[in-house]
Amino acid sequence: MTREIIISLDAMGGDYAPQIVIEGASIARERLLDVKFIIFGDETKIAPLVTKYPLLKENCEIRHTDKTVSAEAKPGQALRRGRTSSMGLAIQSVKDGEAIAAVSAGNTGALMAMGKFMLKTMPGIDRPAMTSLLPTSRGESIMLDLGANVECSEENLVQFAIMGAAFARTVLGLSKPSVALLNVGVEELKGNEVIKNADRMLRDANLPMNYTGFTEGHGLANGYVDVVVTDGFTGNVALKTAEGTARMIAGMLKDALEDSIFSKIGYLFAKPALMGLKNHLDPNNHNGAVFMGLNGLVIKSHGSASAPGFASAIGVAADMAAHDLLGKISEDLKLFESHPEDESDEEKADAAVLSVAGEEIKDKVI
Amino acid sequence: MTREIIISLDAMGGDYAPQIVIEGASIARERLLDVKFIIFGDETKIAPLVTKYPLLKENCEIRHTDKTVSAEAKPGQALRRGRTSSMGLAIQSVKDGEAIAAVSAGNTGALMAMGKFMLKTMPGIDRPAMTSLLPTSRGESIMLDLGANVECSEENLVQFAIMGAAFARTVLGLSKPSVALLNVGVEELKGNEVIKNADRMLRDANLPMNYTGFTEGHGLANGYVDVVVTDGFTGNVALKTAEGTARMIAGMLKDALEDSIFSKIGYLFAKPALMGLKNHLDPNNHNGAVFMGLNGLVIKSHGSASAPGFASAIGVAADMAAHDLLGKISEDLKLFESHPEDESDEEKADAAVLSVAGEEIKDKVI
Numbered sequence: 001m002t003r004e005i006i007i008s009l010d011a012m013g014g015d016y017a018p019q020i021v022i023e024g025a026s027i028a029r030e031r032l033l034d035v036k037f038i039i040f041g042d043e044t045k046i047a048p049l050v051t052k053y054p055l056l057k058e059n060c061e062i063r064h065t066d067k068t069v070s071a072e073a074k075p076g077q078a079l080r081r082g083r084t085s086s087m088g089l090a091i092q093s094v095k096d097g098e099a100i101a102a103v104s105a106g107n108t109g110a111l112m113a114m115g116k117f118m119l120k121t122m123p124g125i126d127r128p129a130m131t132s133l134l135p136t137s138r139g140e141s142i143m144l145d146l147g148a149n150v151e152c153s154e155e156n157l158v159q160f161a162i163m164g165a166a167f168a169r170t171v172l173g174l175s176k177p178s179v180a181l182l183n184v185g186v187e188e189l190k191g192n193e194v195i196k197n198a199d200r201m202l203r204d205a206n207l208p209m210n211y212t213g214f215t216e217g218h219g220l221a222n223g224y225v226d227v228v229v230t231d232g233f234t235g236n237v238a239l240k241t242a243e244g245t246a247r248m249i250a251g252m253l254k255d256a257l258e259d260s261i262f263s264k265i266g267y268l269f270a271k272p273a274l275m276g277l278k279n280h281l282d283p284n285n286h287n288g289a290v291f292m293g294l295n296g297l298v299i300k301s302h303g304s305a306s307a308p309g310f311a312s313a314i315g316v317a318a319d320m321a322a323h324d325l326l327g328k329i330s331e332d333l334k335l336f337e338s339h340p341e342d343e344s345d346e347e348k349a350d351a352a353v354l355s356v357a358g359e360e361i362k363d364k365v366i
Numbered sequence: 367m368t369r370e371i372i373i374s375l376d377a378m379g380g381d382y383a384p385q386i387v388i389e390g391a392s393i394a395r396e397r398l399l400d401v402k403f404i405i406f407g408d409e410t411k412i413a414p415l416v417t418k419y420p421l422l423k424e425n426c427e428i429r430h431t432d433k434t435v436s437a438e439a440k441p442g443q444a445l446r447r448g449r450t451s452s453m454g455l456a457i458q459s460v461k462d463g464e465a466i467a468a469v470s471a472g473n474t475g476a477l478m479a480m481g482k483f484m485l486k487t488m489p490g491i492d493r494p495a496m497t498s499l500l501p502t503s504r505g506e507s508i509m510l511d512l513g514a515n516v517e518c519s520e521e522n523l524v525q526f527a528i529m530g531a532a533f534a535r536t537v538l539g540l541s542k543p544s545v546a547l548l549n550v551g552v553e554e555l556k557g558n559e560v561i562k563n564a565d566r567m568l569r570d571a572n573l574p575m576n577y578t579g580f581t582e583g584h585g586l587a588n589g590y591v592d593v594v595v596t597d598g599f600t601g602n603v604a605l606k607t608a609e610g611t612a613r614m615i616a617g618m619l620k621d622a623l624e625d626s627i628f629s630k631i632g633y634l635f636a637k638p639a640l641m642g643l644k645n646h647l648d649p650n651n652h653n654g655a656v657f658m659g660l661n662g663l664v665i666k667s668h669g670s671a672s673a674p675g676f677a678s679a680i681g682v683a684a685d686m687a688a689h690d691l692l693g694k695i696s697e698d699l700k701l702f703e704s705h706p707e708d709e710s711d712e713e714k715a716d717a718a719v720l721s722v723a724g725e726e727i728k729d730k731v732i
Binding site (some may be wrong): 004074136137141147150151176179182184189190191192216217218219220221222230234236237238239240241242243244245247248249250252253257259260262263265266267268269271272273274276277280281356 | 415440458502503508513516517548550555557558582583584585586587588596598599600602603604605606607608609610611612613617618619622624625626628629631632633635636637638639640642644646647
């Protein structure tokens with residue numbers, strides 16, 4: 001008997017909701033036999049879509065709500081008014097233990113704020129981090145933080161390293177993943193004080209990872225390290241720079257191959273090989289960023305993901321759940337003995353996520 | 367009668383010195399008829415190389431020194447011992463007014479430290495910034511800072527914007543270049559305090575640029591803005607991420623096109639079109655980062671640049687000189703009236719560049 005994995009879906013989030021959410025869930029369900037879904041959103045829109053996919057229909061429950069979090073909503077608005085939205089209810093179901101993970105393609109800031117406030121951070125984690133797989137020359141690597149925290153302390157970076165390594169052990173199946181800090185050079189003297197202190201703390205710690213020191217921007221694509229750790233500002237810029245560069249080259253390649261009758265003929269011959277490359281770089285195939293460090297799994301899909309892309313994000317959620325990511329992080333945090341004990345100060349962390357999310361909320365909202 | 371432009375070359379810097387420096391100078395001289403060179407370095411190595419290129423030989427003067435700055439030298443070492451090295455003498459010749467620019471493919475930290483200490487920053491500029499052209503979908507854009515300053519204030523970012531716009535007016539020939547700040551989102555609420563303050567200052571200023579607000583990592587490759595401004599940490603990571611991504615895709619493309627007999631045939635047909643793409647992305651064709659904000663022009667070539675790449679860096683130097691980059695920056699700084707007057711505190715700036723350069727030097731060395 002396989003263990004059942006229940007995943008909550010925000011059916012109303014993203015550019016093509018609820019269509020791609022339902023279609024994505026159907027694709028995911030065909031791949032993942034032990035997964036069931038709770039689908040939150042407008043039942044009048046969702047039910048007719050679900051009916052098209054009999055296997056999905058048998059393995060899901062629709063829960064109606066009229067409320068949605070708009071793409072423009074600020075995190076504070078979402079917190080104040082979004083608790084009964086499709087996004088809020090999906091997270092609540094994780095909190096209540098009904099579902100093991102929530103997946104949404106909706107408003108990132110709102111998802112982070114609600115995830116943080118409703119689920120709270122794990123003991124020993126001050127700040128959650130947005131984490132994702134990225135394509136490299138050698139396969140896939142993990143990068144965090146991708147934008148949850150625009151400013152980070154050395155303790156934050158160390159905690160990210162621990163979470164990233166646990167992610168690598170879970171998703172990439174590595175017993176001792178290599179982990180590096182993103183910096184402007186590989187020498188110990190390079191970088192700012194925060195990064196130098198984090199480097200020292202990671203060197204001194206005894207963790208189930210192979211800490212390799214600093215890596216530079218080139219290190220993201222070459223895949224020499226399994227986990228690249230950075231603050232959310234740098235990580236967000238690096239991620240989008242890599243995506244933008246890949247898109248630029250793909251566009252130019254397309255233009256070049258349509259440039260003349262000769263290049264068009266060339267393209268026809270080379271097409272199967274080029275399709276493999278396209279698949280490897282397609283963000284849809286690496287979709288699903290985990291908002292890691294919470295007492296529950298929250299996975300963010302790209303807002304513009306395709307149905308197979310949304311299915312990838314569901315796959316990430318299922319992987320995390322099946323391999324007990326949260327348990328692994330907890331174990332590793334215990335190993336990090338130099339970790340100070342005063343870090344579960346929730347108010348401080350709450351204030352942090354709010355300023356991060358781009359809006360300062362002075363009142364306590366929960 | 368054309369105006370003569372004299373450029374100093376550090377013949378001993380870079381991975382393939384002095385060979386590619388001399389060959390690069392020869393290529394540049396064929397393109398740039400009004401350029402002459404002062405070449406600093408080991409005459410016994412340089413003279414036989416120069417002899418191969420009669421046009422270059424007629425238009426250069428070799429000045430001998432035994433001393434070189436090694437690739438491993440720390441900035442402080444370079445400052446203490448490198449003044450009579452090929453790099454130091456090239457910069458000194460700019461200070462003395464013999465040459466209008468110095469070009470080196472040597473140690474970046476050493477070049478920045480010596481440039482900063484020997485030439486000093488321009489009035490109104492606290493920190494110099496490493497600046498370069500990058501390939502985009504629409505041509506080329508300018509990014510700064512690429513790594514001279516790991517931490518920046520809002521005033522630094524505003525000064526970078528002014529310098530970047532002057533660079534765009536000079537090299538891209540734009541009368542009112544578009545300028546944006548690199549951030550994690552385009553909304554005014556996003557980012558840290560420094561970047562939000564810089565945004566406000568640029569909005570309020572009356573400068574010969576079209577300040578467009580924030581751009582994200584995608585904005586580097588899509589080329590929608592002419593000048594992308596960021597701190598040296600983020601800029602360095604973004605630049606190397608873009609380069610690494612381009613290299614990854616090029617490698618995968620090569621593998622894909624060698625994958626089967628069909629794809630090989632395809633490659634033969636498509637080769638001319640693909641070569642155009644390759645040329646556009648080749649870092650050698652965008653080589654030459656300007657260390658901008660000093661009372662003199664210092665241009666850094668990639669250490670591993672080819673001879674045509676080194677020639678590109680010389681081309682950047684000649685462009686800057688011919689179009690009076692430093693004059694344009696001075697004019698624009700005067701327009702920025704809200705600029706505080708206390709910023710030419712040299713000691714503060716000196717201390718800053720040293721900590722930046724990756725080494726703290728407590729003693730005053732000059």
